[in-house]
Amino acid sequence: MKGDIEMIRRNYLFSKLNIPFFVEAKIYDATIILRTWRISADAKIDALTIHESKKLLEKTPKLFVLDTDPFDFSLHKSQQYWLPAEALSDTIEKPIKKENLYLQPISQIAFEITPEIIGHGAWADYGLWIFNSKRDGALKMPFNRYIESYNAKSHRQLIVGARNQVTLLMVCVPFASNNFDRCSFILKYNENFGCSHNMQDFFIMPKESISIYDPPIEYLFGVKALLPSLRLAGPDVVGAGQMANFTVEVYDKNIDELISEPSVRLYLESNAGYLTHRQVYTKDGVGHFSLIALGLEPGDKIKLKAGWRNYSGADEKIISVV
Secondary structure, three states, X not given: OOOOEOOOOOEEEXXXXXXXXXXXXEEOOOEEEEEEEEEEOOOOOOEOOHHHHHHHHOOOOOEOOOOOOOOOOEOOHHHOXXXXXXXXXXEEEOOOOOOOXXXXXXXEEEEEOOHHHHHHOOOOOOEEEEEEEOOOOOEOOOEEHHHHHHHHOOOHHHHHHHOOOEEEEEEEEOOOOOOOOOOEEEEEOEOOOOEEEOOOOEEEOOOOOEOOOXXXXXXXXXXXXXXXXXXXXXXXXXXXXXXEEEEEEEEEOOOOEEEOOOOOEEEEEEOOOEEOOOEEEOEOOEEEEEEEOXXXXXXXXXEEEEEEOOEEEEEEEEEEEO
């Protein structure tokens, strides 16, 4: 493994979401604009012109701000105009069996990577930000799902289901130092209602797995294929009361190469023995640490885990005491 690669951005469309509205996502260097729309095929008489529509779309929606009261991003009735879909000027996936498409806004939000977001700790290594809505298209405040699930150890569907929401956009954040050029995106929509986006070189997401295509590899399942992986290495046995040295590698499992992030903080756990450090910083994708089989006897087993601040146990290793 060379250890000189970076996580690359990958974009996916997932069209199997059961929602009754049109989804629009625009992604820039440090900003996401997300909108939901009602659709019509016969609103031409009431629709604005393309020029009028584009002038309205130039206005940036209200920015999402941390530590504010949860509020509804739905638009006032005075803002509920119809406009031709062509005014969006992006890649448009039109609904099945609908040639002319007119849109009426339901809800909109702008999300920006600001010093407040980064300093808050929510924009963290190995992050998964999700942008949800109610089933009527009303957008809700985005959040890092791994922070929500870490303490409760809840399944992702339980978190979303408990809020009575659906996920429209997923942002896979490899490292907290990244902006959107190294994050990966999954935009979800209903193929009967359509979507619009400005994501370049996107793939259609398979129903059950993510295929990377470049280079060709076996299918990798879930968003973990779009985030860095960890790998523990070291002896499988350690003498009772003795010390053994281990490494943990940060790598891209798609191509099996170390990731050249300057320094990443990883978190260590063990169910027995003594870790000389509970946290380790990597250099050129590798972190070094030691484990002492303190107070253990031959035949005991040690489960060693390495993970992230908000995602423990990304890799684990069983060590036998002899």
